[in-house]
Amino acid sequence: MDAQFSQPVTQLKGIGEETAKQLQSIGIKTIDDLLHHFPYRYEHFEVRKITDIAHGENATVTGTIQTEPFVRYYGKKKSRMTVRVMVDTVLITAVFFNRAFLRKQLRRGETITITGKWDQYKLSMTVNEVQMKRPSKSNTIQPVYARGKQVTVKQLRRYIRLAIDAVGEKVIEVLPEAYLKRYKLPKKHIALREIHFPSSKESLKHARRRLVYEEFLLYQLRMEWFKRYIRRPNIGRSHQFSYEAVARFIERLPFSLTKAQHRVIQEILRDISSNRKMNRLLQGDVGSGKTVVAAVVMYAVSLAKAQSALMVPTEILAEQHYHALQTFFKEEKIEIALLTGSTSPKERKEWKEKMEKGEVMIVVGTHALIQDDVIFNQLGLVITDEQHRFGVEQRRSLHAKGNDPDVLFMTATPIPRTLAISVFGDMDVSLLDELPAGRKPIQTYWVKPGLLERVLVFIEKEIQKGRQAYVICPLIEESEVLDVQNAIDVHTQLQTHFPHFRIGLLHGQLPSKEKEQVMQSFSKGETHILVSTTVVEVGVNVPNASVMLIYDADRFGLAQLHQLRGRVGRGEHQSYCILIADPKGETGIERMRIMEETEDGFLLAEKDLELRGPGDVFGKKQSGLPEFRIADVVHDHRALETARKDASQLINNDVFWKSEELIHLRRHVQKTGVLFHEK
Numbered sequence: 001m002d003a004q005f006s007q008p009v010t011q012l013k014g015i016g017e018e019t020a021k022q023l024q025s026i027g028i029k030t031i032d033d034l035l036h037h038f039p040y041r042y043e044h045f046e047v048r049k050i051t052d053i054a055h056g057e058n059a060t061v062t063g064t065i066q067t068e069p070f071v072r073y074y075g076k077k078k079s080r081m082t083v084r085v086m087v088d089t090v091l092i093t094a095v096f097f098n099r100a101f102l103r104k105q106l107r108r109g110e111t112i113t114i115t116g117k118w119d120q121y122k123l124s125m126t127v128n129e130v131q132m133k134r135p136s137k138s139n140t141i142q143p144v145y146a147r148g149k150q151v152t153v154k155q156l157r158r159y160i161r162l163a164i165d166a167v168g169e170k171v172i173e174v175l176p177e178a179y180l181k182r183y184k185l186p187k188k189h190i191a192l193r194e195i196h197f198p199s200s201k202e203s204l205k206h207a208r209r210r211l212v213y214e215e216f217l218l219y220q221l222r223m224e225w226f227k228r229y230i231r232r233p234n235i236g237r238s239h240q241f242s243y244e245a246v247a248r249f250i251e252r253l254p255f256s257l258t259k260a261q262h263r264v265i266q267e268i269l270r271d272i273s274s275n276r277k278m279n280r281l282l283q284g285d286v287g288s289g290k291t292v293v294a295a296v297v298m299y300a301v302s303l304a305k306a307q308s309a310l311m312v313p314t315e316i317l318a319e320q321h322y323h324a325l326q327t328f329f330k331e332e333k334i335e336i337a338l339l340t341g342s343t344s345p346k347e348r349k350e351w352k353e354k355m356e357k358g359e360v361m362i363v364v365g366t367h368a369l370i371q372d373d374v375i376f377n378q379l380g381l382v383i384t385d386e387q388h389r390f391g392v393e394q395r396r397s398l399h400a401k402g403n404d405p406d407v408l409f410m411t412a413t414p415i416p417r418t419l420a421i422s423v424f425g426d427m428d429v430s431l432l433d434e435l436p437a438g439r440k441p442i443q444t445y446w447v448k449p450g451l452l453e454r455v456l457v458f459i460e461k462e463i464q465k466g467r468q469a470y471v472i473c474p475l476i477e478e479s480e481v482l483d484v485q486n487a488i489d490v491h492t493q494l495q496t497h498f499p500h501f502r503i504g505l506l507h508g509q510l511p512s513k514e515k516e517q518v519m520q521s522f523s524k525g526e527t528h529i530l531v532s533t534t535v536v537e538v539g540v541n542v543p544n545a546s547v548m549l550i551y552d553a554d555r556f557g558l559a560q561l562h563q564l565r566g567r568v569g570r571g572e573h574q575s576y577c578i579l580i581a582d583p584k585g586e587t588g589i590e591r592m593r594i595m596e597e598t599e600d601g602f603l604l605a606e607k608d609l610e611l612r613g614p615g616d617v618f619g620k621k622q623s624g625l626p627e628f629r630i631a632d633v634v635h636d637h638r639a640l641e642t643a644r645k646d647a648s649q650l651i652n653n654d655v656f657w658k659s660e661e662l663i664h665l666r667r668h669v670q671k672t673g674v675l676f677h678e679k
Ligand SMILES: Nc1ncnc2c1ncn2[C@@H]1O[C@H](COP(=O)(O)OP(=O)(O)OP(=O)(O)O)[C@@H](O)[C@H]1O
Pocket: 255, 256, 257, 258, 261, 284, 285, 286, 287, 288, 289, 290, 291, 292, 411, 412, 436, 437, 538, 539, 540, 541, 543, 566, 570
């Protein structure tokens, strides 16, 4: 970033063309690249007293060599070398495997520092690391770098040392003095030196803090700049409608809205009535009632004589939303269209004509909505539900159908707020953080597969009470490979077990019509149990269902389990989620426990992130999370939040555009080609 260091590495004394080539193989071209090639971990060598080290522990000691090395070879390459070393007042044996080449250096009387595994009974240490001297301090921390095939960590350390020494204090300080003071952050040149060659744990911590903050601040400044200035000329349509009419519509709904629903509706209505294009993310935990929010907003848009499109990822969901909207709009004279892959050509033609003429104000559909031949008369609002499932391309093409329509993304995937900001930083976020009144907490139990019989007895009782149950089996196709329960088998087993119950089977390979029928009959209460793959994960709403049984639960992400669990507890009945799993590792056990303990989707998502990393929560490819050089959006989320606030303050203050001190930040912001989000 700093102009003076954008020179090639060959400018450093000691780095020739050959080395430069090797460095290039790991993406290092300039001095600046070298400076910012941060260690991904550190090795800590803390010299300890031999008497303080427990048997089997890995530790570092220093001592004097007492004997000549003794080497024994096995075959051509293998060797075991021992040497006696006086450490403190204990004579120990240092054991080196396959390092006979060190023989000449291990001279009697020399001081060495060794790191390895201590055997208290044999008084020996199996050595991993050796330094032929006493360390200058009792505490040394060595950086470990990501390296290529051609460059070793040792070489990298040397080259980076060259770069650090060459630039010295000349590194440009991008952060304003006031910020350094406020957060007690070291200056850039100190932080760079300490991150590569820490003088203590403490100074390493501060160096990292500083670099993380800087990285986040620069990122957030670009986001804010984008939000305030780039987006500003993007003037959307101002939808004019009567707030009273909307209030009356809300009055007519079959239930009264929660406070959160009211608040979120206000936020969205304000957006659509302003002439700034809306770009908003509505996050609501499972069952928080997002559909009705969408209905109210679409109603308002229809009052403004514009059309709305509600795009959902599956046909089942499209059907369901369509039915829900019909109940909400039952007393209105507003026609609603349903457009999915299984809409008949005749119906499709009719709907399309009506949409083009502007006779249909609300359209619900799957990706069938975005085909080229679908033309809107006056598309004013696009709502996409579960946006993670749509590719950017699909969304873009729907937006393109309107004259810059307002956009609302709805998601039940609980993205922790900080992540939401880093992913969708250029969006406003609304939160539905309240469940409708009268919901009882879902009771979650984790059981081992051996207890299945008892679980089935329990399900039987619930069905006798008039309730229904879901049974989820993961992945129909890959059952052999992954050794998962096969939905078809489970369906057959259950039919044998419960001959008097009607049991439906739902999976992705069924023809759409059949899927729809299966879902409909479960929805109407005609089937008692629905055996399904994860197709029902998103959005399915059958309030009478009170049991969610999940096989092989440890194969799912927590966020996904939470989604599945959210299919029950949607009415007034006490509901249960039963997780069948036999996780082997600690993490797996921990995950099942967390599911038992918490029902808060956001907390779960944070836990999931901690345990598995963001890629796994959102699916590696579609995670869309920006990559940072040193910062970690999960672990450093506080810094991310601080940086976001600071960035917003800076950008909105005139001083930012004038101050001499802020020139470097300003330059950074104005660089183009950094806005990769949804543009
Ligand atoms: N304020 C309310 N009072 C009572 N019931 C409500 C309220 N809001 C929504 N509901 C009902 O709660 C159920 C869940 O609502 P909805 O399907 O919109 O949830 P959602 O937020 O889309 O959840 P998910 O992401 O799990 O699908 C529906 O049956 C809906 O009619």
